[in-house]
Amino acid sequence: MFESVGLHHYLVVGLILFCFGLFCVLTRRNAIGVLMGxxxxxxAANINFxxxxxxxxxxxxxxxxxxxxxxxxxxxxxxxxxxxxxxxRRAKSIDVNELQGLHW
Amino acid sequence: MTAAHGHEIVTHTSxxxxxxxxxxxxxxAINFLVGSRIQRKMGRGAVAGLATAMPAMSxxxxxxxxxxxxxxxxxxxxxxxxxxxxIHIGTLNADIAFQFDPLSAVMCLVITGIGSxxxxxxxGYMDDEPAAWRFFALLNLFMFAMLCLVLGDNLLMMFLGWExxxxxxxxxxxxxxxxxxxxxxxxxxxxxxxxxxxxxxLGVFLLFWxxxxxxxxxxxxxxxxxxxxxxxxDQLWGTTVATVVTLFLFVGATGKSAQIPLYxxxxxxxxxxxxxxxxxxxxTMVTAGVYMIARMNFLFDMAPFTGQVIxxxxxxxxxxxxxxxxxxxxxxxxxxxxxxxxxxxxFIGVGVGAYAAGVFHLVTHAFFKACLFLGSGSIIxxxxxxxxxxxxxxxxxxxPRTYWTFLIATIAIAGIPxxxxxxxxxxxxxxxxxxxxxxxxxxxxxxxxxAFYMFRLVFMTFFGECRADHHTVEHLHESSGFMTWPxxxxxxxxxxxxxxxxxxxxxxxxxxxxxxxxxxAHSAHGGGHDVHGGHHNLTLEYGLMAGxxxxxxxxxxxxxxxxxxxxxxxxxxxxxxxxxxHTLIYNKYYIDEIYQVVWVDGSLGLAKMLSWFDKNVVDxxxxxxxxxxxxxxxxxxxxxxxxxxxxxxxxxxxxxGVGGAVRRIQTGSxxxxxxxxxxxxxxxxxxxxx
Numbered sequence: 001m002f003e004s005v006g007l008h009h010y011l012v013v014g015l016i017l018f019c020f021g022l023f024c025v026l027t028r029r030n031a032i033g034v035l036m037g038x039x040x041x042x043x044a045a046n047i048n049f050x051x052x053x054x055x056x057x058x059x060x061x062x063x064x065x066x067x068x069x070x071x072x073x074x075x076x077x078x079x080x081x082x083x084x085x086x087x088x089r090r091a092k093s094i095d096v097n098e099l100q101g102l103h104w
Numbered sequence: 105m106t107a108a109h110g111h112e113i114v115t116h117t118s119x120x121x122x123x124x125x126x127x128x129x130x131x132x133a134i135n136f137l138v139g140s141r142i143q144r145k146m147g148r149g150a151v152a153g154l155a156t157a158m159p160a161m162s163x164x165x166x167x168x169x170x171x172x173x174x175x176x177x178x179x180x181x182x183x184x185x186x187x188x189x190x191i192h193i194g195t196l197n198a199d200i201a202f203q204f205d206p207l208s209a210v211m212c213l214v215i216t217g218i219g220s221x222x223x224x225x226x227x228g229y230m231d232d233e234p235a236a237w238r239f240f241a242l243l244n245l246f247m248f249a250m251l252c253l254v255l256g257d258n259l260l261m262m263f264l265g266w267e268x269x270x271x272x273x274x275x276x277x278x279x280x281x282x283x284x285x286x287x288x289x290x291x292x293x294x295x296x297x298x299x300x301x302x303x304x305x306l307g308v309f310l311l312f313w314x315x316x317x318x319x320x321x322x323x324x325x326x327x328x329x330x331x332x333x334x335x336x337x338d339q340l341w342g343t344t345v346a347t348v349v350t351l352f353l354f355v356g357a358t359g360k361s362a363q364i365p366l367y368x369x370x371x372x373x374x375x376x377x378x379x380x381x382x383x384x385x386x387x388t389m390v391t392a393g394v395y396m397i398a399r400m401n402f403l404f405d406m407a408p409f410t411g412q413v414i415x416x417x418x419x420x421x422x423x424x425x426x427x428x429x430x431x432x433x434x435x436x437x438x439x440x441x442x443x444x445x446x447x448x449x450x451f452i453g454v455g456v457g458a459y460a461a462g463v464f465h466l467v468t469h470a471f472f473k474a475c476l477f478l479g480s481g482s483i484i485x486x487x488x489x490x491x492x493x494x495x496x497x498x499x500x501x502x503x504p505r506t507y508w509t510f511l512i513a514t515i516a517i518a519g520i521p522x523x524x525x526x527x528x529x530x531x532x533x534x535x536x537x538x539x540x541x542x543x544x545x546x547x548x549x550x551x552x553x554x555a556f557y558m559f560r561l562v563f564m565t566f567f568g569e570c571r572a573d574h575h576t577v578e579h580l581h582e583s584s585g586f587m588t589w590p591x592x593x594x595x596x597x598x599x600x601x602x603x604x605x606x607x608x609x610x611x612x613x614x615x616x617x618x619x620x621x622x623x624x625a626h627s628a629h630g631g632g633h634d635v636h637g638g639h640h641n642l643t644l645e646y647g648l649m650a651g652x653x654x655x656x657x658x659x660x661x662x663x664x665x666x667x668x669x670x671x672x673x674x675x676x677x678x679x680x681x682x683x684x685x686h687t688l689i690y691n692k693y694y695i696d697e698i699y700q701v702v703w704v705d706g707s708l709g710l711a712k713m714l715s716w717f718d719k720n721v722v723d724x725x726x727x728x729x730x731x732x733x734x735x736x737x738x739x740x741x742x743x744x745x746x747x748x749x750x751x752x753x754x755x756x757x758x759x760x761g762v763g764g765a766v767r768r769i770q771t772g773s774x775x776x777x778x779x780x781x782x783x784x785x786x787x788x789x790x791x792x793x794x
Binding site: 022025026034060063096097099100101 | 193194771772773774775778779782
């Protein structure tokens, strides 16, 4: 029953996930929510990598890339959360709308 | 050791199997997503009812599959449900597939059966909990993960469940996370488990690699059993690969199943709600290590050294945890150390190669320990969350049902025939005696202590005068039916579960061992020692049985003298050896403190050292470079000031003007930046496509 699944299906799933992630990043006011949106976007990229890898030459390049992305996402989450934590300590808030300090 | 391989095992397929783990997952999903709304609109009962119905339906499915399995000939008892392809990379093939064989059947019956009862009980226990939906969602998710662990047909599925139960355990220990201590206990459990899981993954990797080098890389249990003989001659670090792999896997088991040296999280895990302690930290999750070793028995049989390590660790854990249990005053802490101790017995069983005996103790223990924990929960609930036994006493008049069920389970754990604990514990002790009498002696001593501290608990809680304050006594009452009926069922189980495995010496046929025979077939001659002993030296076996029953009786009698008749003053005993021994045991051998100093403070110290290095050495280099640059620039500046300045000043004022105009774009609002990024990237992409 899953034989009819093709490359396009994966790309559409990736696209939907990307859009969700983007929506999340743009609309969330909670900084942690923004970080979670970034994770979604990274995973959307992962799905594309894997899908192209699976349906093209059959090399493992896509797999390797997606593992890099996963590691990158882990590092990003760790550093991102650390930054959020220190922002919270300074500003007592993680609402990105209230954090306007990053300017001239 | 080179048991039958090469021929294909006859298997059956069934599409029903996937629903056993899936139903609790659906329950968890519903309660996570809309549970808070359901609870607000339709009350707590709706949430609890939904969460209870799912594992109950799973239980029905398990029973159906069990009956189906029973109908097949012994060597065909395996049902497969292949759901879909999961990971296919190179030679690694792991699928979402479930396998139902006699061992999985036993585990599933315990998990769904006792799990459903505990769901019912939780409805009574959490009757004033505003976030019940979160509790039940996590409980259902736990059921899903645990069922994946025991039903998965490959090591990766097992690992999925293995990590899943850890996650749910973290969430449920820290369920009342507004208190820092609870949140800390959850974190501790999770982090200690991660240490073990790391060993587990290393074991899986090494096993797969080694097999792959023989062209037989696989993680599916059935194929592993057939091809594991290929690695028999491989060497690594001066020993066989099988030994290294099994030692790594055992590290994973010590984490999940709370053995020395990673047992420290389990007593702290009692911070969670009591039904959680009963389900996760007594009956099911903590037995995952025992299940894993029984499942991988063909591999563990190839590594007699690992068997020795497991047996030694198991015996030491059984003994030390029992000694700690002697002096605790928190009712749940006593039960927690008793669980650690009983898990030690199970590891003695699987360590000596008597896998069936280990799993048998797992089953009987699930009954009586769940009953004990739920009983203690009933007490704690009635006493308004009082857990100190010194403030209890005389409860048998107020809570008769709780008292009787608790007493039955206590007799079962003490190993008095014909209750469940006697058969399983004596089976293990008998196998241990054949393996090494020293191990038997340690287990025997621990059994006597178990009888003592469990009856100490009973006498302190249920007998004598009630020592609670006046207000609490006034409100003392038996718990509701939701809580007492599961207790009654579990107590009945504690009485009769033992009859599943009556040994040949007592005129039984050990149905339980026969039932597991197909799974353990490869290990029939394993380990170079006789695991089917018992036919020869009947007198010895009877002697050992009588000895352990007598010893348990002594323990009970001593507890009676000290805590019921009070003819021996416990404080006098505590003063033996200047009271130092008692202090040592009371403080759990200071293991937590030692771990704090060595590991926690150690890594904090390392972090501080690195931070110092960063501040002084790295920053020093950077600052040095900076001062050199400063000097060079100073010289440069002199030239600059007199030569290039005129031209530069004009440029600078221009830049200043432009910058002043443009800096308005820099609003500081992160959202604005994000929008700009998105719009520009989209624009560039469109520009490229045109």
